[in-house]
Amino acid sequence: MSSPPTSFRRLPAHPGLPLVGNTWQFVKDPLGFLRQLQARYERAVRVSLVGRDITVLFTAEDSRQVLQENNRNYQKSEAYRVLAIFLGNGLLTSEGDFWRRQRKLAQPAFYKQRLALMADMMAQQTQQLLSDWQTHDPAQPRNISADMLGLTLNIVTRALFSTDVGERVAGISAALDDIMHYADHALKSFVQVPLKYPTPRNVRFRKAVAKVEAIIYDIIQNRRQQKIKYPELRYDDLLDMLMDARDEETGESMSDQQLRDEVTTIFMAGHETTANALSWALYLLAQHPDVAARVRSEAHEVLGEAGVPTFDSARRLTYTLQVVQEAMRLYPPAWIVGRRALEVDYFGEYEQPKDGIVLVSPYLLHRNQNYWDRPDVFDPERFSEAASKARPSYAYLPFGGGPRLCIGNNFALLEMQIVLALLVRAFDFQLLTSGHHVAPEPMVTIRPQGGLRLRIRTSFKH
Numbered sequence: 001m002s003s004p005p006t007s008f009r010r011l012p013a014h015p016g017l018p019l020v021g022n023t024w025q026f027v028k029d030p031l032g033f034l035r036q037l038q039a040r041y042e043r044a045v046r047v048s049l050v051g052r053d054i055t056v057l058f059t060a061e062d063s064r065q066v067l068q069e070n071n072r073n074y075q076k077s078e079a080y081r082v083l084a085i086f087l088g089n090g091l092l093t094s095e096g097d098f099w100r101r102q103r104k105l106a107q108p109a110f111y112k113q114r115l116a117l118m119a120d121m122m123a124q125q126t127q128q129l130l131s132d133w134q135t136h137d138p139a140q141p142r143n144i145s146a147d148m149l150g151l152t153l154n155i156v157t158r159a160l161f162s163t164d165v166g167e168r169v170a171g172i173s174a175a176l177d178d179i180m181h182y183a184d185h186a187l188k189s190f191v192q193v194p195l196k197y198p199t200p201r202n203v204r205f206r207k208a209v210a211k212v213e214a215i216i217y218d219i220i221q222n223r224r225q226q227k228i229k230y231p232e233l234r235y236d237d238l239l240d241m242l243m244d245a246r247d248e249e250t251g252e253s254m255s256d257q258q259l260r261d262e263v264t265t266i267f268m269a270g271h272e273t274t275a276n277a278l279s280w281a282l283y284l285l286a287q288h289p290d291v292a293a294r295v296r297s298e299a300h301e302v303l304g305e306a307g308v309p310t311f312d313s314a315r316r317l318t319y320t321l322q323v324v325q326e327a328m329r330l331y332p333p334a335w336i337v338g339r340r341a342l343e344v345d346y347f348g349e350y351e352q353p354k355d356g357i358v359l360v361s362p363y364l365l366h367r368n369q370n371y372w373d374r375p376d377v378f379d380p381e382r383f384s385e386a387a388s389k390a391r392p393s394y395a396y397l398p399f400g401g402g403p404r405l406c407i408g409n410n411f412a413l414l415e416m417q418i419v420l421a422l423l424v425r426a427f428d429f430q431l432l433t434s435g436h437h438v439a440p441e442p443m444v445t446i447r448p449q450g451g452l453r454l455r456i457r458t459s460f461k462h
């Protein structure tokens with residue numbers, strides 16, 4: 001606990017309705033409501049959502065206190081329990097010593113040397129999508145969200161499990177959609193019908209979980225029988241590592257259930273977020289042809305006309321990285337990160353009650369005008385080295401922070417740089433002129449509502 005100030009007071013509470021508090025305002029327009037709060041209160045505010053007492057933080061300093069300096073006073077909030085119905089006791093949802101041990105086991109799979117070996121595969125997967133695009137009729141819009149989801153799904157399964165999901169991409173995407181809708185509904189409802197009752201939503205959710213689970217078990221089974229592993233791969237993947245891991249004291253290996261939880265977590269956490277970030281980046285590039293032209297000329301300069309990125313050359317795609325970072329500033333896939341206070345804490349003179357939920361919001365921090373000049377404007381120059389250094393570190397948190405920082409952050413950045421450079425080198429992206437309004441839909445992640453459709457055309461320099 002941070003030491004109590006000599007005098008402290010209660011956090012301001014935002015007015016709401018009897019019984020439902022601020023739930024309705026939040027559910028109707030979560031991002032708009034959060035921004036209204038940010039405009040009205042300086043440091044933090046208390047709201048009542050779905051019967052829960054929640055503190056929304058607005059400053060980088062307090063966000064750092066929760067995620068880093070005083071992280072031991074905080075556990076993941078109830079929202080993660082909803083995810084745990086599906087993800088079990090995997091890295092994202094577990095706590096304490098158990099989490100620490102699992103994190104230690106999984107971490108080496110994300111070391112730089114390993115990522116270096118994966119760059120080639122990331123590029124190959126992107127080239128495959130590009131060859132589909134070559135035969136696409138430019139007069140027809142392309143469903144970019146579906147393409148990005150398929151691509152990142154193939155990359156994460158190849159990289160971490162050395163296999164792919166082949167024809168099952170569409171089925172997995174649909175299952176993922178049902179799971180996200182269930183989680184979203186569960187988080188926003190006062191009363192939830194227990195899963196054992198066969199309501200249409202529950203049935204859809206259970207079927208979706210069963211579908212993804214069957215694929216995961218299939219991957220594990222195949223590995224146990226050593227049936228599928230691409231011979232050209234030169235690394236042990238995460239699945240190898242998790243299967244080979246032994247408890248330091250007992251020497252025991254991971255149970256099938258734990259293996260399932262870890263694999264499902266990486267599988268889910270590792271692709272939907274990245275797919276959304278890429279879709280948003282392409283959406284922004286379609287609106288800013290000058291920026292797209294710079295990304296394209298960087299790709300030509302660093303990779304040549306037809307060169308394939310390697311780990312080292314990808315690191316030289318610095319402007320592309322700035323574009324990725326700026327896209328995640330405006331549309332951070334993980335837009336809120338929730339924690340529960342185990343004991344009383346203090347944000348300056350304000351008292352955070354024990355057991356209350358605290359929301360750190362990358363979305364709000366990224367649009368806070370104390371840290372960003374004209375925060376709603378897309379401008380990759382914000383991520384030049386000098387500008388990045390001049391900002392408080394917790395003003396930009398697309399991957400969270402502290403010990404629970406996203407384990408896949410470098411993986412995701414490398415992947416997004418490679419994918420974006422290859423796509424933009426070969427294609428131009430245009431918004432549809434009518435009938436397709438793109439709006440952010442904040443569910444578990446922020447995605448383009450109804451999917452992003454763009455017109456794509458072979459780039460003239462290619």
Ligand code: HEM
Pocket residue numbers: 076091092093103156265266269270271273274277332333334337338397398399400401403404405406407408409411412
């Ligand atoms: C743009 C892409 C991504 C974004 C924006 C993102 C965001 C995040 C955030 C904000 C957290 C922290 C959640 C919290 O503190 O409660 C997190 C955790 C996590 N992410 Fe990511 N992520 C991305 C990509 C990935 C990838 C590619 C993987 C794996 C291949 C991955 C695996 C995980 C795991 C396992 C955790 C839990 C880590 C732990 O608690 O030890 N993520 N991610």
